[in-house]
Amino acid sequence: MFSPEEIQSLNELEFLLYNYVVKNSEKVIYMRIRDLAKEVHVSTTTILRFCKKMDCNGFSEFKVKLKMFLEEQEKQILNDDKTVFLEFLNRASSKDFDELMNKACSIIHDSAEVLFIGIGNSGGIAAYGAHYFSSLNKLSSSISDPFYPVTGEVKEKSLAIVLSVSGETPTIISHASRLKSNNWKIISITNSKNSTLAQMSDVTITYYAQYQTYKYYDITTQLPVMYIIETLAKRVFNLAQNEKK
Structure with a gap:
């Protein structure tokens, strides 16, 4: 119900309202606008502005849409990710994809250290990626805290591998922008080549996996990301081994 574009358009007060609605949806659909305003400590004008940004003419329409959304989620059946992953593996077998992976491997191999960045599910994968790379002799660390201070201080051959399904998460874009402005190399692993992160x-x-959500949570499969990370790590390891011969 809440698209990334709609969420990004919210100001500070509207974001407080959004967080309350997400955590109390079953309660909100039965509330009056004045009661919600009192509960969140915002004005009714803020609520109406929020509703407009959610493409609703007023609070009543917003509640109807929210109720319908909740009912749909209760009936939702989640698809197995096997087909999605097999389709990805088919694309990963192409010459273009292989050349792209090799280009990334060359940058990683030349870097002194790798910083993985991700938030939410991508944050968990970022931690895994750093551990996996370090296990194969490539010094790596990760950031999964959206409020972690990224100063972007330049180290020799600095590299960040940034993970984001949408490629539009504001905090991720902010982190990447700071690093980019300080001459870090950026490799992104994302679901869309047209995203802001991809352009940076x-x-x-x-990997072009089908987006999946449950309620307000992104549950898009991370299997392709795991494959990409593990394949990159092994190829970089092999590059280093060949240099020793």
Whole structure:
């Protein structure tokens, strides 16, 4: 119900309202606008402006849409990700994809250290990526805290691998922008080559998995991301091994 574009358009007060609605949806659909305003400590004008940004003419229409959304979620059946992953593996077998992976490997191999960045599910994968790379002798660390201070201080051959399904998460874009302005190399792993993050990156590896959500949560499969990370790590390891021969 709440698209990334709609969420990004919210100001500070509207975002407080959004957070309350997400956590109390079953309660909100039965509330009066004055009661909601009192509960969140915002004005009714703020609520109406919020509703307009959610493409609703007023609070009553917003509640109807919210109720319908909740009912749909209760009936939702989640698809197995096997087909999605097999389709990705088919694309990953192409020459273009292989060349893109090799280009990323060359940048990673030349870097002194790798910083993985991700938030939410991508944050968990970022931590895994840093651990996996470090296990194969590539010094790596990760950031999954959206409020972590990224100063962007330049180290020799600095590289960030940034993970984001949408490529539009404001905090991720902010982190990447700071690093980019300080001459870091950016490799992004995302679901869309047309995203803001992709446009900022030196190399973008896209996997085009079908978006899946449950309630307000992004549950898009991370299997392609895991494959990409593990394949990159192994190829970089092999590059280093070949240099020793």
